[in-house]
Amino acid sequence: MTVSTHINPIRETQLSNGPLLISHEMPAAQTVSLGIFLNIGSRDETDAQAGMAHALEHMLFKGTRRLDVDALAELLDQLGGTANAFTARERTCFHMRVLREDWQEALGILCDMVIEPALPANEWKREREVIFSEMAMADDVPEDWVFDRHVEALYPGQSLGRTVLGSRESLSAFNIADLSSFLSSHYRPPHMLIAAAGCITHDELLLFLEQRDWPKGEAQLVRGGARMASGMQCLERDDEQGYFFVSLPGISAASEDRPVAWLVNQILGGGMSSRLFREVREKRGLAYGIASHLSGLSDTGAWSISGSTDCDRLGECMRVVHQVMHDFAASLNEAELHRAVRQLEVSLRMGMDSSESNMLHLGTRMDEPDIRTQDAWVDAIRRVTLDEARAWSQHMIAMPALWTCSGPASSLDKLPQDLAKDLQA
Incomplete structure (x- = not known):
């Protein structure tokens, strides 16, 4: 039946x-x-x-x-x-x-x-x-x-x-x-x-x-809880640029915080008007590409920033990113939130024209007991307030982060001795 x-x-x-x-x-x-x-x-x-x-x-x-x-x-x-x-x-x-x-x-x-x-x-x-x-x-x-x-x-x-x-x-x-x-x-x-x-x-x-025969399967998977580390690691690699990643704890794939998280991520590093793009690239010329990303799993998630820069400016670039993160929550404003709402709404609505985008969206049903339409997500995004965005940002950015950077040995040797300590402050 x-x-x-x-x-x-x-x-x-x-x-x-x-x-x-x-x-x-x-x-x-x-x-x-x-x-x-x-x-x-x-x-x-x-x-x-x-x-x-x-x-x-x-x-x-x-x-x-x-x-x-x-x-x-x-x-x-x-x-x-x-x-x-x-x-x-x-x-x-x-x-x-x-x-x-x-x-x-x-x-x-x-x-x-x-x-x-x-x-x-x-x-x-x-x-x-x-x-x-x-x-x-x-x-x-x-x-x-x-x-x-x-x-x-x-x-x-x-x-x-x-x-x-x-x-x-x-x-x-x-x-x-x-x-x-x-x-x-x-x-x-x-x-x-x-x-x-x-x-x-x-x-x-x-x-x-219903005309097909389906083989019997085993019980659902039981996944152990994830443990996230923090700190800093430097990796020696001879490239023309220095690369870095920073990750904070994020949200799970089915989190009710998705609307506010999506908006905050968009404001931080999701486009040309984002904080990171303006400060790191437009104002200082430190990087060609700089962006933030959310990745959610069944029981955990990460909020990450990635970028690359001239090897000799790697430490400077990482300090600027840290400062943007430090100042972010308190300085969020209505104009940024309104712009992010519009960006995400357009993205969701444009995706509704594509059968492939809709099919991939249906696949997220595996993460939760029911699935929302893109229209429902648009409504949820529109309901996020500035106070909610500030509170969520402040809470998440205060969590311990893992920083990773790479570059030639000569560049890593030039990183300030107190960089790791400063990035965790």
Whole structure:
């Protein structure tokens, strides 16, 4: 028996012995965007399994029970549109965007990839080398390299601190049987959500999906509490610029503080009129790019700032960022808040025109018991007051932060001896 609820314009149904289906009908659209979301990511791996979720993301494109790797690739190209996937710390997603007339074939392919993948052993040997190349590419990008080590220090000794890619050692150790076992344990209901947005009805999707047999899954994951570190680390790396990250505790993915957090983040480092952009780039010429970011997980989150500057001005730039943070809450004003409200409202409303954006939004249903429409989020953002924004900012910025910087040894040696102490003040 299935039980349905209706949240206009979003509908959802818990399939009997199957995944949760959630849809957003867009009658005027020409396309349908489809996604299978799995509540599994690098956080859920043991040390020996590090990189396994991401490896499966690659391997599920290597054929299904019905189609070998070449036939699958040819069919995906023939459909046109887009087919892709991503792996994060708590989520894996396989998604496609196709024309209305091709949605059944596309959804059938996605289901086959996730439920009945071929996982050929010879393909894993080759694909492992591809992932090694992906690791090398990430190491060649200074910002990515520093970020990975920043997160490792932010969540010390925890799976959250590992990169999604895993390591050469872990990938070299496991075989196709290990991948198959991991898939059987996690890529099943109740860890699964199917999202669809575009020119399609919920009833059409139900009729299609209820004809499939769904394998039984295990109980929901139990994730241990995250522990965040603070302090400062300096990393030696010979680049043309010095890079830095700073992270404070943030909000979880389902936090009720999201509207105020989004607005405050926008004001701090979300655009050309943000505090950081104006002070660090426009007034002082210290950096080409400077921005703040929010990243939320099921039980924790981080509020981060990233930037790069001339190696010899690294300490100066970090001090300026610290001063902007220190002065931020008390000096927030109505004009900034009004501008941020408008920026976020426009972003949300423009996203409503895209079937893919709406589909990805539906995937956030995995984080909470129900989902709000973009219109509801716009209303929530408009209700945030200046006093609320100031209070939230003051509370969050007062928390201990982790600072990470990188540069050549000659530049790191020039950093003031009291820099670490000053940044924690």
